[in-house]
Amino acid sequence: MTLRMLPAPAGSGIVFRRTDLDNFEIPANGRNVAKVSYATSLMRQGVLISTTEHLLSALIGMGIDNVIVEIDNLELPILDGSALPYVDAILSAGIRTQRRRRETIRVLRPVEVREGDKFIGVYPGDGYSIQYSIEFPAPIGRQSALIDLAAETYGAFIAPARTFGYKADEKKLRDMGLIRGAGPDNAIILGENGPENGPLRFADEYVRHKVLDLIGDLALAGRRIEGHVVAERAGHAMHTALVSRLLKDRSAWELAHVPVPSSAEPAAPENLAEKELAHPALQGV
Numbered sequence: 001m002t003l004r005m006l007p008a009p010a011g012s013g014i015v016f017r018r019t020d021l022d023n024f025e026i027p028a029n030g031r032n033v034a035k036v037s038y039a040t041s042l043m044r045q046g047v048l049i050s051t052t053e054h055l056l057s058a059l060i061g062m063g064i065d066n067v068i069v070e071i072d073n074l075e076l077p078i079l080d081g082s083a084l085p086y087v088d089a090i091l092s093a094g095i096r097t098q099r100r101r102r103e104t105i106r107v108l109r110p111v112e113v114r115e116g117d118k119f120i121g122v123y124p125g126d127g128y129s130i131q132y133s134i135e136f137p138a139p140i141g142r143q144s145a146l147i148d149l150a151a152e153t154y155g156a157f158i159a160p161a162r163t164f165g166y167k168a169d170e171k172k173l174r175d176m177g178l179i180r181g182a183g184p185d186n187a188i189i190l191g192e193n194g195p196e197n198g199p200l201r202f203a204d205e206y207v208r209h210k211v212l213d214l215i216g217d218l219a220l221a222g223r224r225i226e227g228h229v230v231a232e233r234a235g236h237a238m239h240t241a242l243v244s245r246l247l248k249d250r251s252a253w254e255l256a257h258v259p260v261p262s263s264a265e266p267a268a269p270e271n272l273a274e275k276e277l278a279h280p281a282l283q284g285v
């Protein structure tokens with residue numbers, strides 16, 4: 001399969017294009033969220049794109065607002081289970097700052113979703129920051145992470161974090177068709193005593209991967225979020241439930257246009273303008 005990311009005009013957002021289906025386009029927004037369990041999928045007029053979260057995370061994490069993602073398959077490649085290969089492809093293509101001011105969803109009031117002991121909420125705040133806590137059976141236990149995306153930490157601290165699964169669940173998931181391609185090359189496989197396939201990339205790689213997934217799922221709001229997100233034991237279904245609730249509650253957010261700096265100020269700071277790829281990026285699989 002081939003996945004190609006192409007530069008796109010300001011204001012176009014992130015759009016998937018199925019090259020195997022007459023270039024049918026599916027914009028990455030809340031209207032097209034399909035089903036969500038172990039991965040997030042988009043559907044429009046019966047056409048599906050599945051497992052969108054890692055690529056969307058890489059795009060938002062690297063500050064890309066506008067891009068066309070061409071793919072000749074319904075499922076995005078899992079690669080090494082992280083977003084790092086996408087980040088590398090984006091960096092090798094280059095990032096171009098566009099003339100249009102960046103349009104964000106600025107959170108004005110808290111929006112929360114609670115389900116048993118799972119929780120996720122978004123609150124007013126400068127920039128885009130995420131606080132995530134997880135609690136899983138041993139050997140993971142409890143982990144927490146706080147990341148400020150404006151600090152350009154995504155590529156170094158979030159993108160390399162791989163997805164994970166328990167060896168004990170492997171057969172069950174495979175039988176359900178949920179982890180078709182999962183294996184030691186594209187996921188951390190957890191045994192009773194810890195990872196069975198080599199050392200972790202970070203001691204807290206598990207929670208960092210949850211942050212990675214969250215960034216990708218919240219991309220489905222359609223524009224970059226300006227606010228602070230708090231998640232506790234959440235997952236794809238909770239992430240996308242927050243997107244729906246936020247978009248529905250029109251009093252909870254506004255479309256903000258980051259002001260253009262006056263000529264007296266130094267060169268435009270990174271976050272003020274929309275960005276596209278400078279050249280096509282190819283991810284051959």
Ligand SMILES: [Zn+2]
Nearest residue numbers: 053054163213
């Ligand atoms: Zn993931």
